[in-house]
Amino acid sequence: MREDEDLRGVDWYGEVLAGERFVRCDFADADLSELDTTDCVFEECDFSGARLNASTHERTAFLRCRFRRTSFFGAELRGCKLTGSRFEGPCELRPLTVDRGDWSYVSLRGQELEGAGLRGVSLAEADLTDADLRRADLRDADLSHVMLHGTRTAGADLRGATLTGVDLRVLEITKVHLDVHQAVAFATAHGAVVSWD
Secondary structure (H helix, E strand, O other): OEEOOEOOOOEOOOOEEEOOEEEOOEOOOOEOOOOEEEOOEEEOOEOOOOEOOOOEEEOOEEEOOEEEOOEOOOEEEEOOEOOOOEEEOOOEOOOEEEEOOEOOOOEOOOOEOOOOEOOOOEOOOOEOOOOEOOOOEOOOOEOOOOEOOOOEOOOOEOOOOEOOOOOHHHOOOOOOEOOHHHHHHHHHHOOOOOOOO
8 A cells, every 4th residue: 555655747748557456646647547447446546637648447446536638538447436425627538438336425516518428337326516517427326415516417418317406497408408307397397287197
């Protein structure tokens, strides 16, 4: 395990990491492009200004990490855990491939995620305030208690997503894809009386 290391500006382009753990390490402005990680853990690490372009992460955990002005252009995250991490400032998150994973309690305030593929991802209690999720694929995602104030969701696909505890009155509904149960819940939240006869 590596703790409290100053790794600012490190050049790990194309490096391969497996089963390693980093705690409170500083990766600010590091070049982590095409980095390949498997079963690694980054806990309370700072990735401000870091470049993770075209990097690949399998079952890697980024726990309570800080991503400020961080670039994930072309990155792939499969079965990864980002619990409690914060994306601050304009991060580059498109295109980004996300396959499953736990993004609970993540802050994505104001982030550009238009067209993002987040199908099946757990975003429980995430802060999506003012984020751009237009045309995002959120099918079967866990959106329990997420914050959606000011979030742009036009054209997003929410079919099968868990919306428990979500204030549906603030959901932008333009061309949003809903299943029947979600549509009824949305109508009810807006005062409609739904009759099945």
